[in-house]
Amino acid sequence: MANTVAQLIFIPAPGMGHMLSTIEIAKLLVNRDHRLSITVLIIKPRGMDSGLAITSYIESLAKSTIDRISFIQLPQDETLPVHNPKDPLTSNKEFIKTHCKYVRNVVAELASQPGSGHLAGFVVDFFCTCMIDVANEFNVPTYVFFTSNAAFLGFILYVKTLSDDLNKDVLELSNLDTEVSLPGFVKPVPTKVFWSPVKTREGLNFVLQCSRKLREAKAIMVNTVLELETHAMESLSSDTNIPPVYPVGPVLNLDTSSGATKLVDDDAIKWLDSQPPSSVVFLCFGSMGSFDEIQVKEIARALEQSGHRFLWSLRRPPSDLTTRIPSDYEDPSVVLPEGFMERTCGIGKVIGWVSQVRVLGHNAIGGFVSHCGWNSLLESLWFGVPSATWPIYAEQQMNAFEMVVELGLAVEIKLDYLKNLSDPKATTVVVTAEEIESGIRRLMKDNEVRTKVKEMSEKSRSAVAEGCSSYASVGRLIEDFMMEKS
Template sequence: MGSKTLCDDHNQDVVQLSHSNTDIAVPTFVKLLPTKVFPNMVQTRETLEFLLSSARRLREVKAIIVNSFSELETHAIASLSTENTIPPLYPVGSILNLESGSGAEKPLDDDLIRWLDNQPPSSVVFLCFGSLGSFEEVQVKEIARALEHSGHRFVWSLRQPPIHKRSRVTVDYEDPGVVLPEGFLERMAKIGKVIGWAPQVAVLGHCAVAGFVSHCGWNSLLESLWIGIPVATWPMYAEQHMNAFELVVELGLAVEITMDYKKKLY
């Protein structure tokens, strides 16, 4: 919606803006928004046009339902609700699936939960980057070294990049040791656990977990806010960079690791 307003109402070249290093006023934010956190889709003419056509069609609907709530996004909801060209907006959130192991989720990993049960309260950092979140081997090794040097307890949901370039689906490593520094798993055995797919709600809700390094997908942020776990932001793609900006700068509800890391989706 913000991209459409910039293009249609203010005659701004959003693609050019997305490659600049500037801050601009966006109605849904109180503070100036850095163009470096624009979504990937506004960085090329082709993907921007698809985004704009979708946003323009929103004006044809009778109402818009969003998974948010006014206490969280007071200014954004108010600014959209007073815009005459936008249909009525209804924040109906938070809508969350808090039943771990239900629906499409995999069953809980009993070994993981037992490991967490044996950790001191509020002592574990949870790293999880979503269903499409993965890193190349060089970045995996750097994260591992940082965790080892920190000395803190951790659970790391480590996923393998898509095997086929046209696929976006990440999968678990058969042996995560192949991309980790030599001996890492053995050295970290007492204070860290590397897993594949993570039962995110169950982990965030465990009393041993004290912090969440997140890709800043909206559902993940809502889950962390609902459960009350502090977030360190590491957005990767889509709208996650703007989500990170909102939580860190606009609302002061998270801390920044990075807000402009961009990962190319396969």
């Protein structure tokens, strides 16, 4: 029957960036087709109470009334697997795996309810592929929603090819100071920007397990745009050994009226209202980005020496290592150079947590110093704001390389900066004020990059319009879901 609802089970990874984009793709799907209904199963992060932003977001989801989307917060075991800071990915995998039994129980209960609709499949995050086994128990397919980009997806899949099919020692290769040709990139990729897990035995084992598990999916959705990552998408599409890949992006939360935007510093927006168009450098390093006092002082020196107007989201490093979530300073001057606030009064503003979308969409913003989280880069492209790359963790080094070297859509402050979020005592290289200042000057003056970013902004916005690439890709995906229903 045409009105019969196809029920999907969504399982995002327990992190702010993963949850935000997963909720947005869920909204996109139910808005596109009234026959779809989605239940989102929420895994609470460890030590969630210490992270105000993500705690507030999860609580707001539980109270949400989005048409044909419901939210269920999963229980947690009283005794969780011991977190191993030396092998955080495996620890996280085991933590997520403890939720399989709860997912099984919830789905069985949902399926038994009258009028619940036909269960058409699971949609899981890359870090939740253990749930494929649960979906198999219900005899339904699993789709993976990959919250990063197509080139990085290609890298993860190719790690398995290198190891299993070409018999390469990936661990040894990753720790060499060399460049490697990867299918998803036109240009050779330096191993210094490889995703750090492949440089340890434990991490590599995790990546290999995930790469193998991805091949069990019915299809993979990627938060990207065909026109942005043409080569990477063509590479994935030509590989007959992997599931079909759907580019469905940019999947963004552009709503500035609710949710986390309640934490916006309205005073900062008022300050931006008084600045000339495209004159302000915005520095923001994501929900988990922060620096120690030495590095903060180098950033401050660079900003002062550059003479450019700036808006700086400065966060305090986390005191609770189980959450790794920074907080705001009550008085940021305690970590800034003496007199900095007074000397830059009028041309700069230091703030705490802020709505990144609201700031990037302001016409006073002319450049974005970013940690290169994929959501952040997509947002900057959407608003036509060029970026300067300062990756910190996760796959951000590969994102930075793609944006600067592969696509020419950003300028470099660093490509290979890496901070160990699990070990505060680990040595991190200090980026000098001179390096930062140079990157900021290029960011604000490179008209070639600025022009390319504006062009990509138009393509990104066009992609989601009816009849265009991402819109059509989502349509094919929905057809796939409905075939499962029938």
